[in-house]
Amino acid sequence: MDEQSEHGGDVFAERRAKLAAWRAAGDVYPTEYQPRDEIGPLHEAYAALEAGQDSAGSQRVAGRVVARRVHGKLTFVVLKDLSGELQLFCQLDMLGDERYAALEHVDLGDFVGAEGRMMRTRRGELSLRITSWQLLSKSLRPMPEKYHGLTSVETRYRKRYLDLAANDDSRDVFIKRARIVAAVRHFLDDRGFVEVETPVLQPLYGGALAKPFITHHNELERDLYLRIATELYLKRCIIGGIDRVYEMGKDFRNEGVSFKHNPEFTMLETYEAYVDYNHVMTMVEEMTAEAARAVGGLKVTFREHEIDLTPPWPRLTMRKAIESETGIDIGADDARTVADLQAAIKAKGLDETVPLAPAWGAQVDDLFSECVEPKLIQPVFITEHPLETSPFAKKTPHDPRFVERFEGFIAGMELSNAFSELNDPDDQRERFMQQMQDLADGDETAHRLDEDFLEAMEYGMPPTGGLGMGIDRLVMILTGAPSIRDVILFPALRG
RNA sequence: GGGCCGUUAGCUUAGUUGGUAGAGCAGGGGACUCUUAAUCCCAAGGUCGAAGGUUCGAAUCCUUCACGGCCCA
Known part of the structure; x- marks a missing residue:
C-alpha cells in the first residue's frame, strides 16, 4: 500500500x-x-x-x-x-x-x-x-466528520484520540472518571487512610482467585507475576502498623474480555484495623454516594435501569438470596455436599442453566452467579459466602461453612468485595492447604501457598476490615457507560 | 470456545431478484463581510475487510480467515 x-x-x-x-x-x-x-x-x-x-x-x-x-x-x-x-x-x-x-x-x-x-x-x-x-x-x-462525529466503535477504541477530539460525550466520561477517582481518594484521605504503592511485579501472585500474567526478570533470572491483587502486601502494611491503608492501581488478570472485563483494570483496595465487614459495608455505601455526587447525583441510569444509590443499601445473606430466587437452601442439612446441592439443582429443574461444579463452594458460586446475580439491579450487599471460595475471610461465628464477607452488586455487576480479614495464622495456613489441594485437583485459579505472608501474619495482625472495589465498573455505573471499554482510554483489543 | 450481526471513499452512509457502486461531510477550483450541519456552481475521490469458490457476470450467493459488536459458555 x-x-x-x-x-x-x-x-x-x-x-x-x-x-x-x-x-x-x-x-x-x-x-x-x-x-x-x-x-x-x-x-x-x-x-x-x-x-x-x-x-x-x-x-x-x-x-x-x-x-x-x-x-x-x-x-x-x-x-x-x-x-x-x-x-x-x-x-x-x-x-x-x-x-x-x-x-x-x-x-x-x-x-x-x-x-x-x-x-x-x-x-x-x-x-x-x-x-x-x-x-x-x-x-x-x-x-472525523463534524456532524455525526466518530461512531465506528472499533475506531473509537483503536484511535481514542479521534474519539476524544470528535465526541464530547466520550471526553466527558474520562473527565468524570478523574473526578470519581479524586472523590474516592478524598473520601479515604479524609478518614485518615494512607495511600501506598506496592509491587506490580510479584514473585508470587495472590490475594484473589485468578490466572496471572507471567513475565521474566533477566538479571534476577526468575519469573515474576503481574499482580492480580494488592491484598497480601496491604495486609503486611496493616501488620506493620499502618492502621488505615489503601492502594488504587492496576491489577492484571489473564482471563477473558467482556463488557465488564479488561485484562488490566483499576482496583481500589482498603484495609482498616479494628473494624469488621459491617463497618466496611457502611463505608462502601458512603464512598459510592460521595463519588456519585462528584459527577451528578445519586440517581443514575445504566443499561436502561434507573438506579438509586442512596444509602443505606439492603443487606442479604447469600443463603437467603439463593433461597428466595431458587427455593434451594444452601445452608440446609440436606445440602451439605456438592452431590446434595446438585440433586437439589436438578430437582428444581435448574441443571439446564447452572453449570455443575466440582465442589460445594464452587457450586454455590455458580448457582448464585446464574440465578441471583443478574437480578441484583439496585445496590445490594450479598453477605456470608462459602468458606471454600473465600480463603482470606473469617468464618462466621454461627456457621463455619460461611465467612464474614460481602459483595456489593449494582446492575447485576459485582463492584465490591470485602471481608472481616482472616488474621489467625493457623487458620490461614489451613486455607492455603485447601487451596493447594484445589490446585492439585486442577483448579488453575486456586491460591498458592505464601509462606512469607504467613510469617508476617505470625507476628500478629490486628482484626481488620478489607475491601476491593472495581473502579472501572464504578465509573461505568456513574457515567452510564455500557461497556468497560468506554471507561478505559486504551482498552485491550486484538491485532 | 459457541451462536447471531456487522466491515462500501478520510468520516457518516445508500446500494432492489447477482448486471462492475450513489450521496452528504471533509478535501480541490470558483462566488459570497453575520455564518454557525452556512449556502450556491464545477470537478475529483472506491482493488466494496482479506483470500478462495460458484457464475457469462459478484458489494450482493458459498467457504475459510481477520477485526469489531451483541448474546451465550
Missing part, C-alpha cells in the same frame, strides 16, 4: 503541500502560545454582552479548528479547547490582505492561536473579532 492511499489520499497530499508552504513562510510548530485565555471562562465573563456589541480590551485564545465558514471577505473559524468552543470573527479589513489570505490554508484539525476583542454577532454568537492569529500546529489528516 503506498503512502498516499494509506494516509487518506488527496487530502493528505494537499495538506502535506500546505505544510511545505507554511514551513517556507515560517515556524509552523511554535513552542507556546502565552498568555492564553480559556474559552469556557470567556463565555461566562461575556454572557451579558449584547448582540452587535464589542467589548473593550483584548483576549488571546488557542485551540483546534473544528469549523471554518468562508464568506468572501469574512471568515468564521471555530476554535475548541478543553473548556469549550469559540467562534473567531475574521475580517479582511481587520487582518489585511496577507493574513486574511493565509486563512485559506488553515484546515479543520489545525491548531490556531488568535488575539482580538470579544464581540457578539448580530445573530447572537459570542465571538472574538480577531486582529491577529497564528498557526500553532498543522493537521495532516482529515478529522
Whole structure:
C-alpha cells in the first residue's frame, strides 16, 4: 500500500503541500502560545454582552479548528479547547490582505492561536473579532466528520484520540472518571487512610482467585507475576502498623474480555484495623454516594435501569438470596455436599442453566452467579459466602461453612468485595492447604501457598476490615457507560 | 470456545431478484463581510475487510480467515 492511499489520499497530499508552504513562510510548530485565555471562562465573563456589541480590551485564545465558514471577505473559524468552543470573527479589513489570505490554508484539525476583542454577532454568537492569529500546529489528516462525529466503535477504541477530539460525550466520561477517582481518594484521605504503592511485579501472585500474567526478570533470572491483587502486601502494611491503608492501581488478570472485563483494570483496595465487614459495608455505601455526587447525583441510569444509590443499601445473606430466587437452601442439612446441592439443582429443574461444579463452594458460586446475580439491579450487599471460595475471610461465628464477607452488586455487576480479614495464622495456613489441594485437583485459579505472608501474619495482625472495589465498573455505573471499554482510554483489543 | 450481526471513499452512509457502486461531510477550483450541519456552481475521490469458490457476470450467493459488536459458555 503506498503512502498516499494509506494516509487518506488527496487530502493528505494537499495538506502535506500546505505544510511545505507554511514551513517556507515560517515556524509552523511554535513552542507556546502565552498568555492564553480559556474559552469556557470567556463565555461566562461575556454572557451579558449584547448582540452587535464589542467589548473593550483584548483576549488571546488557542485551540483546534473544528469549523471554518468562508464568506468572501469574512471568515468564521471555530476554535475548541478543553473548556469549550469559540467562534473567531475574521475580517479582511481587520487582518489585511496577507493574513486574511493565509486563512485559506488553515484546515479543520489545525491548531490556531488568535488575539482580538470579544464581540457578539448580530445573530447572537459570542465571538472574538480577531486582529491577529497564528498557526500553532498543522493537521495532516482529515478529522472525523463534524456532524455525526466518530461512531465506528472499533475506531473509537483503536484511535481514542479521534474519539476524544470528535465526541464530547466520550471526553466527558474520562473527565468524570478523574473526578470519581479524586472523590474516592478524598473520601479515604479524609478518614485518615494512607495511600501506598506496592509491587506490580510479584514473585508470587495472590490475594484473589485468578490466572496471572507471567513475565521474566533477566538479571534476577526468575519469573515474576503481574499482580492480580494488592491484598497480601496491604495486609503486611496493616501488620506493620499502618492502621488505615489503601492502594488504587492496576491489577492484571489473564482471563477473558467482556463488557465488564479488561485484562488490566483499576482496583481500589482498603484495609482498616479494628473494624469488621459491617463497618466496611457502611463505608462502601458512603464512598459510592460521595463519588456519585462528584459527577451528578445519586440517581443514575445504566443499561436502561434507573438506579438509586442512596444509602443505606439492603443487606442479604447469600443463603437467603439463593433461597428466595431458587427455593434451594444452601445452608440446609440436606445440602451439605456438592452431590446434595446438585440433586437439589436438578430437582428444581435448574441443571439446564447452572453449570455443575466440582465442589460445594464452587457450586454455590455458580448457582448464585446464574440465578441471583443478574437480578441484583439496585445496590445490594450479598453477605456470608462459602468458606471454600473465600480463603482470606473469617468464618462466621454461627456457621463455619460461611465467612464474614460481602459483595456489593449494582446492575447485576459485582463492584465490591470485602471481608472481616482472616488474621489467625493457623487458620490461614489451613486455607492455603485447601487451596493447594484445589490446585492439585486442577483448579488453575486456586491460591498458592505464601509462606512469607504467613510469617508476617505470625507476628500478629490486628482484626481488620478489607475491601476491593472495581473502579472501572464504578465509573461505568456513574457515567452510564455500557461497556468497560468506554471507561478505559486504551482498552485491550486484538491485532 | 459457541451462536447471531456487522466491515462500501478520510468520516457518516445508500446500494432492489447477482448486471462492475450513489450521496452528504471533509478535501480541490470558483462566488459570497453575520455564518454557525452556512449556502450556491464545477470537478475529483472506491482493488466494496482479506483470500478462495460458484457464475457469462459478484458489494450482493458459498467457504475459510481477520477485526469489531451483541448474546451465550
